[in-house]
Amino acid sequence: xxxxxxxxxxxxxxxxxxxxxxxxxxxxxxxxxxxxxxxxxxxxxxxxxxxxxxxxxxxxxxxxxxxxxxxxxxxxxxxxxxxxxxxxxxxxxxxxxxxxxxxxxxxxxxxxxxxxxxxxxxxxxxxxxxxxxxxxxxxxxxxxxxxxxxxxxxxxxxxxxxxxxxxxxxxxxxxxxxxxxxxxxxxxxxxxxxxxxxxxxxxxxxxxxxxxxxxxxxxxxxxxxxxxxxxxxxxxxxxxxxxxxxxxxxxxxxxxxxxxxxxxxxxxxxxxxxxxxxxxxxxxxxxxxxxxxxxxxxxxxxxxxxxxxxxxxxxxxxxxxxxxxxxxxxxxxxxxxxxxxxxxxxxxxxxxxxxxxxxxxxxxxxxxxxxxxxxxxxxxxxxxxxxxx
Amino acid sequence: xxxxxxxxxxxxxxxxxxxxxxxxxxxxxxxxxxxxxxxxxxxxxxxxxxxxxxxxxxxxxxxxxxxxxxxxxxxxxxxxxxxxxxxxxxxxxxxxxxxxxxxxxxxxxxxxxxxxxxxxxxxxxxxxxxxxxxxxxxxxxxxx
Numbered sequence: 346x347x348x349x350x351x352x353x354x355x356x357x358x359x360x361x362x363x364x365x366x367x368x369x370x371x372x373x374x375x376x377x378x379x380x381x382x383x384x385x386x387x388x389x390x391x392x393x394x395x396x397x398x399x400x401x402x403x404x405x406x407x408x409x410x411x412x413x414x415x416x417x418x419x420x421x422x423x424x425x426x427x428x429x430x431x432x433x434x435x436x437x438x439x440x441x442x443x444x445x446x447x448x449x450x451x452x453x454x455x456x457x458x459x460x461x462x463x464x465x466x467x468x469x470x471x472x473x474x475x476x477x478x479x480x481x482x483x484x485x486x487x488x489x490x491x492x493x494x495x496x497x498x499x500x501x502x503x504x505x506x507x508x509x510x511x512x513x514x515x516x517x518x519x520x521x522x523x524x525x526x527x528x529x530x531x532x533x534x535x536x537x538x539x540x541x542x543x544x545x546x547x548x549x550x551x552x553x554x555x556x557x558x559x560x561x562x563x564x565x566x567x568x569x570x571x572x573x574x575x576x577x578x579x580x581x582x583x584x585x586x587x588x589x590x591x592x593x594x595x596x597x598x599x600x601x602x603x604x605x606x607x608x609x610x611x612x613x614x615x616x617x618x619x620x621x622x623x624x625x626x627x628x629x630x631x632x633x634x635x636x637x638x639x640x641x642x643x644x645x646x647x648x649x650x651x652x653x654x655x656x657x658x659x660x661x662x663x664x665x666x667x668x669x670x671x672x673x674x675x676x677x678x679x680x681x682x683x684x685x686x687x688x689x690x691x692x693x694x695x696x697x698x699x700x701x702x703x704x705x706x707x708x709x710x711x712x713x714x715x716x717x718x719x720x721x722x723x724x725x726x727x728x729x730x731x732x733x734x
Numbered sequence: 735x736x737x738x739x740x741x742x743x744x745x746x747x748x749x750x751x752x753x754x755x756x757x758x759x760x761x762x763x764x765x766x767x768x769x770x771x772x773x774x775x776x777x778x779x780x781x782x783x784x785x786x787x788x789x790x791x792x793x794x795x796x797x798x799x800x801x802x803x804x805x806x807x808x809x810x811x812x813x814x815x816x817x818x819x820x821x822x823x824x825x826x827x828x829x830x831x832x833x834x835x836x837x838x839x840x841x842x843x844x845x846x847x848x849x850x851x852x853x854x855x856x857x858x859x860x861x862x863x864x865x866x867x868x869x870x871x872x873x874x875x876x877x878x
Contacts, residue, residue, distance in 0.1 A: 470812040478778045480746035481755070484860045485867075486739050486838045487824055488812055495806035496826045496836075503804070503849045547808040547824075548846075591784065594777055596828035600804060 348730055349442035350579035351435070353382025353566030354691050359530055359559040359679040363461045367405045370562030371455030372413045378564035383574025384449060386413075389566075391420030391450030393437055395430040395682075405455050420447040427715025428630055429587070430454070431563075431683030432722035436585045438567035448569050454684045455562035465558030466491075466546075490632070491555055493717055495547035498635035500600045502549060507638070509549055511653030513540040515634035516553045516676060518662040523673025525663065525701025530557055531677045554634040556680035563684035565691070577695045583708075584617030584725035586610070592719070601635075606721040607645040610710070617708075617725040618732070621646060624725075625706040626693045627667060628686035630714035631674040637661075639718065641669070668703045683713045690726045737860045738842050739818050745861025751779050754793035759864035764798040764855050766833045767791035775832035796831035798855035802847045802868075803828045818842060825868050827853045840867040 355377025357370050371394070379385055392415060396404040406423045420441050424434045434452035441447045458465035469489035473479050487493065502508060516535060523529035535553060543551040571579060588609035592598060614620060629640045638652040646667070647655045655661060661669035672678045672689035679685060690711035692698050707729065713722040736742055748756040755778070758765030767776040771788035782789045804826040811818060823846040827835050840856050847853070847868065854869040 466810065467812060470815060475744065476747045476750050477752060480750075481752060481778070481865060482836050484740060484744050484746045484863070484865050485824065485836055486808060486816065486818075486822055487836055488815060491810065492806055492808050492824050495808075496804040496824065499806055500804035500826075500849065545807075545809045547806045547810065549806075593784070594834040595775060596800070596803075596830075596832045596834060598834070600826070 347569050347571055348581070349439045349567050349569050350581045350730070351565055351691055351726070352568045352570070352572065352575055352579050353378040353384065354688055355379070355381055355564040356528055356688055357562045359528055359561040361459065361530055361559060363459050365457040365459070365560035367403050367455040367457045368409055368412060369455070370457060370560060371405050371409055371453045371564070374455060374562030374564035375413065375451055375453050378451065378566050381576045382566040382568065383572035383576070384566065384568070384570075386415055388570070389415060389449050389451050390418055391438065391441055391447035392418055393420070393434040393450060393452045394423050395434050395452070395454040396423065396425055403457065409453070420450060426720050426722070428632065428683050429713035429715040429720040429722035431687045432711060432713035432724055433587070435565060435567060435582065435687065435724060436587070436722065439582050439585065442567060442569050450567045451564055452567065453562065453564040454681060456681065457560040458558045459560050491550060492547045494633040494635055495550045497600045497717065498549050498633065501635060501639065504599070505650050505653075507653040511638060511657060512549060512554055512634045513537055514653065514656040515637045516540055518656060519631070519670055519674050519677035521662050522671050522701055523677035525699065526672040526678055527699070529673040529678035530559060531673065550633060550635070553676070556632045556675035557677065559679040559681070561679060561681055563681050563688055565687065577697065578728070580691050580694045581727045581730045582724055583619065583727040583731050584613035584615070586612035586616070586723055588721040589719065601639045601643075601718055606640065606643040609721045609723045610644045613723045613725050617727065619708055619725060623708050624710045625668070626671050626690070626703050626709045627669045628690040628709060628711045629670060629674070630683055630686055630712050631670055631676055632680070632714070634676060636714060636718070637669065640712065640714070644712070663701065671698065671701055671703055686711050687724070690724070694726050694728055736817070737858055739816065739822055739838055739858070740860055741815050741817060742861035744815060745863045746865065748863055756863060758793070758795060759857050759866065762857060762864070763795045764866060765793045766796050766829070766831055767793050796829060796833070800827045800829035800853045800855070802826070802849055802851045802853050803834065804849055805846050807846050820844065823847070825853070827855070827868065829855075835866055837866045837868055839870045841870055843870045
């Protein structure tokens with residue numbers, strides 16, 4: 346039996362129109378992913394369902410197996426570690442297949458936060474309830490997650506001596522990449538003037554510093570089978586790790602660093618037999634522009650305090666030496682909560698990125714990020730299987 | 735009279751883990767959780783001390799002072815939830831007690847505090863529930 350690999354990817358059209366139904370979008374993504382893999386629903390013996398942030402009534406769960414026409418399954422789980430869920434699903438699928446619990450596992454995510462009568466921002470603002478710490482924070486005007494990351498961004502800028510120019514460079518670069526991605530919802534150039542003219546959501550974050558919510562679905566098929574009808578060669582998962590730093594929110598503790606997410610990357614690279622220098626593309630979880638800066642440093646992909654400078658130099662953009670979020674990421678392409686960097690990593694390793702394809706990609710880093718930089722999950726995707734299987 | 739910032743529907747539930755905070759706040763005191771064994775300041779929903787392993791939390795009054803760790807001015811105002819007609823501030827405060835707390839200001843103010851500024855905690859009322867707030871220069875408490 347072959348080692349587990351990613352053999353199928355399905356992305357629905359990403360819609361900004363109000364309406365849509367998360368479970369139907371998930372269903373559509375599964376159909377597309379199975380077609381891409383050259384498989385059908387009867388070949389699937391494992392289903393992992395990731396769900397959207399917050400506890401919304403429309404979140405997709407394991408009932409999808411029943412509603413979406415699957416047969417008997419050997420593996421069915423709802424996976425939820427916040428923004429790290431997409432990566433965690435692939436990790437779970439690989440482990441289950443290695444353990445012979447299943448042979449073909451579909452990992453799916455669908456979301457429809459844009460509804461008639463309310464933007465996605467409005468949907469998020471109304472989520473969270475009034476219990477516990479969240480209830481206290483919401484009573485203090487902290488609705489949704491932008492203000493949380495805005496506090497982190499304000500602190501980061503103050504402590505590192507970075508400026509809004511650095512955030513602007515991240516947003517501008519994301520747009521440059523998105524211009525080459527037909528699935529992206531923002532496919533126009535973002536000038537510095539456009540950036541600074543954009544609506545402020547919570548200082549220092551503008552609307553273009555924030556992930557672009559969409560109604561859409563994404564599915565990935567992980568299998569030990571190598572179907573004849575597959576559209577692409579398999580993408581191997583050579584390394585995977587998680588890291589959950591228990592950073593206490595206390596006086597004297599910093600807001601973003603000190604988590605040492607580099608630990609997870611070190612572990613995954615060691616498994617993969619790769620080094621940071623081997624990473625051809627970096628697909629980072631970017632709910633906000635600020636996290637791209639934080640993660641580049643925290644994963645030790647750039648030197649401490651240099652992320653802003655690196656991004657401003659153009660190194661992370663098209664033609665640069667450290668391509669980051671090559672499809673436009675959550676900021677400029679679409680916010681599918683971790684499925685976005687995962688899908689882009691697969692596309693780049695396949696060499697299927699069209700206008701935004703980075704030449705000669707063989708190894709990609711995909712990361713997931715949950716909470717307030719509390720949960721990390723990483724994958725090293727590769728054209729080649731590990732020599733030891 | 736309602737709160738200046740949020741709708742009454744955002745009044746926090748006062749009967750859960752944070753009940754001691756709200757009970758103290760109603761008396762105008764800031765109470766926060768500490769490890770019952772070693773006294774370490776705990777996060778608000780922490781159930782067991784990571785230093786000594788003791789379970790539970792001892793809520794007691796703390797000095798209502800601290801330093802501004804970070805601040806954001808929120809321009810997005812969700813209709814139906816946010817009553818303020820101008821951007822408002824959310825402040826992350828490092829308390830003298832060792833705790834961290836997010837709060838807004840007690841009254842509307844155009845000028846946000848700066849990172850590193852001293853902070854003094856007072857209370858505002860949301861749907862009748864007292865919640866911690868950053869005292870502003872123009873606050874009645876300052877004038878008194």
